[in-house]
Amino acid sequence: MLKRLLAAIGVAAAVLPSAGTPAQAAGPVVQIVKVYYDSPGSDRGGNVSLNGEYAVLRNMTTRGIQLQNWILRDETGYKYRFPSFTLKPGKSVTVRSGQGTDTSTTLYWGRKWYVWNNDGDTAGLYRGSDLKKIDGCAWGRGGISTTCP
Ligand SMILES: [Ca+2]
Numbered sequence: 359m360l361k362r363l364l365a366a367i368g369v370a371a372a373v374l375p376s377a378g379t380p381a382q383a384a385g386p387v388v389q390i391v392k393v394y395y396d397s398p399g400s401d402r403g404g405n406v407s408l409n410g411e412y413a414v415l416r417n418m419t420t421r422g423i424q425l426q427n428w429i430l431r432d433e434t435g436y437k438y439r440f441p442s443f444t445l446k447p448g449k450s451v452t453v454r455s456g457q458g459t460d461t462s463t464t465l466y467w468g469r470k471w472y473v474w475n476n477d478g479d480t481a482g483l484y485r486g487s488d489l490k491k492i493d494g495c496a497w498g499r500g501g502i503s504t505t506c507p
């Protein structure tokens with residue numbers, strides 16, 4: 359009897375969430391947390407200058423998220439499609455506009471010209487599986503970068 363009772367408690371403990379487990383935070387699972395839209399210096403193109411322009415995305419969850427086929431796009435409709443890339447829990451990835459070799463923290467859009475308008479634009483992030491909009495970040499004229507909550 360005692361053995362059965364302990365087994366039942368064990369099952370219950372396994373099924374019920376522990377009291378210390380916080381509820382899933384509201385908001386996007388991956389957030390656009392920053393866009394640096396006015397690359398340092400004169401915007402004359404060139405790969406270094408293009409890579410001075412970037413967007414930062416953060417995984418807001420406690421699990422890894424595979425970003426393959428997710429889309430980052432601007433208001434005009436230029437799109438960056440993510441390669442196979444797992445964004446670790448709580449970690450950020452920087453998407454730079456120019457060309458380069460992807461690393462675990464930086465991805466390269468591969469563009470030959472800027473994408474984020476200095477005089478106002480919107481960055482949108484769309485999930486790969488169904489292109490559902492996950493997050494957006496907008497800014498207006500002026501400044502060089504914006505942080506998004
Ligand atoms: Ca500039």
